[in-house]
Amino acid sequence: MGHDSAKKQRTSELGNSTDSTACLEVLQKMNVHKGILIKGEEEWRQDFKAKVEVEKQKESLFVVKGFARHEKLMPCSK
DSSP: OOOHHHHHHHHHOOOOOOHHHHHHHHHHHHHHHHHHHHHHHHHHHHHHHHHHHHHHHHHHHHHHHHHHHHHHSSOOOO
């Protein structure tokens, strides 16, 4: 192998290495971004579940208070 062909081969190998490094960096950034998205979705779900629970409790209190008012206005005859 001549000097020029050996140099050309080394240069092309370095180019591939640089391309591989760039690909790895992109994949790592994608992985980090996906992790952030997943974490955000989990936080949103927890917040949503908490809001639903609060609404259920409000509804339950409304029903109990409504029943108590109904009993005061129209007591059950025994």
